[in-house]
Amino acid sequence: MSAQNQGQNASPLRLGIAGLGTVGTGTVKIIQKHAALLALRAGRPITVTAVCARDRRKNRDLDLSGYGWEEDARALALREDVDVFVELIGGDEGIAREAVTAALRAGKDVVTANKALLAIHGQELAELAEANGRVIRFEAAVAGGIPVIKAMTESLSGNEIRRVMGVMNGTCNYILTRMESAGLPYEEVFEEARQLGYLEADPTLDVGGIDASHKLAILSAIAFGTRPSFDAVEIEGIERVSIDDIRRAADMGYRIKLLGVAQMTGRGLEQRMSPCLVPADSPLGQLQGGTNMVVIEGDAVGQIVLRGAGAGEGPTASAVMSDVVEIARGVRMPSFGQPAATLARPQPARTAVPAAYYIRLQLTDKPGALAKVATVLGDAGISIDRMRQYGHSRTEGVAPVLIVTHKTTPEAIDHAIEALPRTGVIAGEPVELRIEEV
Amino acid sequence: MSAQNQGQNASPLRLGIAGLGTVGTGTVKIIQKHAALLALRAGRPITVTAVCARDRRKNRDLDLSGYGWEEDARALALREDVDVFVELIGGDEGIAREAVTAALRAGKDVVTANKALLAIHGQELAELAEANGRVIRFEAAVAGGIPVIKAMTESLSGNEIRRVMGVMNGTCNYILTRMESAGLPYEEVFEEARQLGYLEADPTLDVGGIDASHKLAILSAIAFGTRPSFDAVEIEGIERVSIDDIRRAADMGYRIKLLGVAQMTGRGLEQRMSPCLVPADSPLGQLQGGTNMVVIEGDAVGQIVLRGAGAGEGPTASAVMSDVVEIARGVRMPSFGQPAATLARPQPARTAVPAAYYIRLQLTDKPGALAKVATVLGDAGISIDRMRQYGHSRTEGVAPVLIVTHKTTPEAIDHAIEALPRTGVIAGEPVELRIEEV
Known part of the structure; x- marks a missing residue:
């Protein structure tokens, strides 16, 4: 058997992809471009049965002619010829949640990039997946192409995690580094970012720290074996960061970052997202523009730093595909690194540790x-x-x-x-x- | 069932650990310290059946009383009550190779930290593992606690890898950064490193670039779907790096690193390990002391940077345990990310791409x-x-x-x-x- 044909004999893994925005489009592109490579690595072909999106007529510069079309994501999730439901719609309620729930109930595995959904309904979905003998995987939900979910659930499984930190919203980091480099006030750079299309439709998701907090809640659940508890994240956005403070902090050897920090303390689980000063010469301090970084500290491994693109078509689709290939390979893993029923209800720390x-x-x-x-x-x-x-x-x-x-x-x-x-x-x-x- | 007892009902995964040096000791410590956490995450208890090492009487500050003792690693590998043979002896020939081969033939899974063994005999061992329906895992063989094997075989499976680079020998990076910070010549810092115990018994493994090249050969096999080919790595060590060049390079905005680079070019597979200049303000340029860094470039994900401790008891044992937990979870994966028979014989590029x-x-x-x-x-x-x-x-x-x-x-x-x-x-x-x- 030639290398190219290897894996072609096994039954294909059939995807139903809901959502054809940036990430959905990127995912279809990888599947089309790397069909042979994916089959080789996954041990079986990965195919797309059908897709759905809001507007069928939109020009996506993508050949969808070989795929079925569903008007409704729930219908896609229930198709008998779909093995894995890939949810790239977004939003913690509505159609995304309904379709994911329907897919798990129907015995499908789920891959999603939906951070809000996991941060808010992660416990319920993990339990549902386990009850149905399926998995829900979400590498793309946190820090785009950076393999942080896998690092935490798999690579650091021999560690008690001490702290996890990250710069996980590229738009905020773009705004803060641009304010410093151009010497411009917040309002002006915010407007620039809006015009460049860097901001979510509701910009408070970015600059208010909500989006990054969804990601932090997911990471801290894995890190500390607790139920995802987005509600318990102390959130402050970057709106009050002034160019004065950026300059003065630089004078003192610091940079200001929208930093998420989660740690288990004697007083409970501390989860906070806020503008913080970090040493300008630290890896976090040196992070420029839209790049993301996650820092994980474990009792055995010490400090691990992961850096990469936190958003965008290619990086996020790369993360989606890593989950798809894992499912194709037959890898089954509890969503948050341990059985959902064993995730503890976290006691939120009422106050942060001294600093x-x-x-x-x-x-x-x-x-x-x-x-x-x-x-x-x-x-x-x-x-x-x-x-x-x-x-x-x-x-x-x-x-x-x-x-x-x-x-x-x-x-x-x-x-x-x-x-x-x-x-x-x-x-x-x-x-x-x-x-x-x- | 309480969280603590979860996983205790499943059959334990029983290890035979060969080698009780730094890594072996660290591995046993994690298993003892985190027994409950490991069982929770792995879905079953992880136990040690027996160990072996050169000297039974050596004081290791470790309670081995609950484990059997074998004088011979091969005998340990063949024990009926061992599911996974953990090889932490080292060396590409002799007892390590024999015992790993025996373990795979006897139907045991293998976890090893042995970079030389994988770089030189990786193809043969991967084939043997597959022929016997077992796995050989080696996260600890490359860059200590940095989860780079997993990142490449799993997280980036949707990418065509463009280039993989790394600073993967902490001793060399310690010597180079110490030369710069203290303004000392190579010979003097080399002697310091020797006295600090940072050097291998045969120091050319470190400063001659051999150790780092073993790691590069493993990474490039995964990256490009080729047989591990250590022999084809162009290797130059750091012996000719002078304090003059370190200073002059700094004047021009660069730092000198012992950098491994692998890329697939039109002229074949390029694998080289040599002192290179990198921009002082790049993540690689900013890497100080014994820390390791691997940079991976994929067509979808862009550039991913992974940084952490490349050696030491805790970090390396953390990597060993991640492999053990994966086996306990039932994860089966081809050693180099695709079936061994499909790994191509690489055509070595006779010359590096322009620079x-x-x-x-x-x-x-x-x-x-x-x-x-x-x-x-x-x-x-x-x-x-x-x-x-x-x-x-x-x-x-x-x-x-x-x-x-x-x-x-x-x-x-x-x-x-x-x-x-x-x-x-x-x-x-x-x-x-x-x-x-x-």
Whole structure:
């Protein structure tokens, strides 16, 4: 048997692909372009039975003539000649959820790129898959082409995971790095990103940190053996990150990233998504543009860093296809790395573990002003690692002051930030940002 | 059933572990420490039936009392109460090869960290495993805890791989970065590394690039669907890298790395391991100390970067355990990502694809000297991208000259390097190093 024919004798794995947007189109392209290679690697041909999408007439620059067409994703999911339902529609409710549920109930395996669906209904879907002896796989749901789901469920199975962190929304990282490189304010770069088509239809999904938090919730379920709990993620978007803070942070050797962090602490599961300072020379600090990065820390492996394109046709379709090939190979795996029934209900940590903080404030030109600020911090139990006062602005009569604290609690910082304006020596609101140790 | 007991009802997967050095010890520690977690994730308990090592009396700070002891790895491999033979002895011949072969013939699955064995006998062992319906897995053989074998065989199965590159010998990267940071010559840092115990008993395995080339041969087999062909790797170690070149390269914005590169070209499979210049601000350029990095480029996924500890007890044992858990889960996979019989015999490329080169030479203080150098390069068809002449040394009367060429062929460079001394205007031998586009 020649190499090319190997695998052609086994029964094909037949896909029904719902959704022909960027990812669906990319997936069909890979299947068409690499049919022989996929059969060789999967041990059997991978074929498409039928597809469905909103608009049949849309020009997709794709030959769909060999495939059936379904108007309804649920009907596609139930077709007898479909083995795997590939859900690339998106959204945590509605048709995507209904069709995935129908597919699992009908005994189909499911591959999806739907982060919201998994972050919110992951427990229910994992249980449903197991009850029906099927799998639901979702490598493409987190960080595009970066194989982070596989790394966590499979490669690090011998580790107790200590912490998982990531820059997982390329649009936010594009905005933040572009603000720094071009010296432009948030609003202007946001508008640029919109015009470039980088933003979701509802941009708060990106800049509000929702999309990245869906991904974090999925990763933390795998990392800590807990039910996916998107509701428990503390979320703050990048809207309040100013060009001033980006510049000042750079002065102090940091970059600002929308960073997701999940860790199991003595006080419960901490899941947070927020703008954080990281050292400019760390792998996370050096991440430019739309690239994603996930950092995983395990007790045996130490720190693993995975970097790649977090979105886009090719990278996301590559992740979809890795799940499809695994199913074709007969690999069965519990969705979150252990049986769904064993996933614990997480106790959310009410507060983050201590960290160093960056504080920026505008000091008025009064004698003893800095002493008053220092007193407030001292009274809150916060000690100062580094402080820098810039010259007073002639027009506004205020001097920017930057403070990097030693490790302290979020409560102490909140207390200080609340107390600072009452000193009467600062103008406007002070800004605080967490400095994540990476 | 409680989460802790889940998986305890299934039959255990019973290991025979041969070799209790760093990796073997680390593996036993994980099995003991994480017994419940492993059972949960694997769906069944993972137990150790027996172990073997050179010296039974050696103090390993490890409780081996629950395990049998075998004096001979082959006997361990053949035990009826062993399901998986874990080979952590090392070496491409002798007992490791014999015991692995015996285990596969006896119908055992094999997990190994043995890069030399796989790079040299990988084809034979993969065929043997398939003929016996077993698997041989070797995640720990390449880049320690970095899950690169899994990424390539599974996560990127929808991609045609374009190129795979890596810094995969931590000792060499330690030596090169230490030379730069401390400004010390090669010989001195080599001696430091030896005293720190960073070097293999035969240090040419490290500094001669052999160890890293074993890893590259394994990766390129998976990447390009070819038989592992260590013999075809063009290997150059780091012995000729001077502190001068490290400093001059830094002046031009580069760092020198022992870089493995494999790519399929029109002229055949190119596999080379050599000191290369990479941009100082690239992920590879920024890699410090003993950390490893693998960069994979696929047609769909684009560029993926994986970074982590390339050696050490915990990271390597983590990789061993990921293979063990996969076997416990019932995952069966062809060793190199496709059936062994379909791996092509690679046609080795006789020459590397064109690249920019760095040339350093010592110019004597004669009129027209630089023009003669430029003429030699021009005659060889090499055009100059950047050139920098430093001041003449008063004691030696020579001026260091650095040249960064535009893309050119290795043949043109060889020709120029050979012709340069004949100009009579340079002192000593010119140095050339490839600049890899990353």
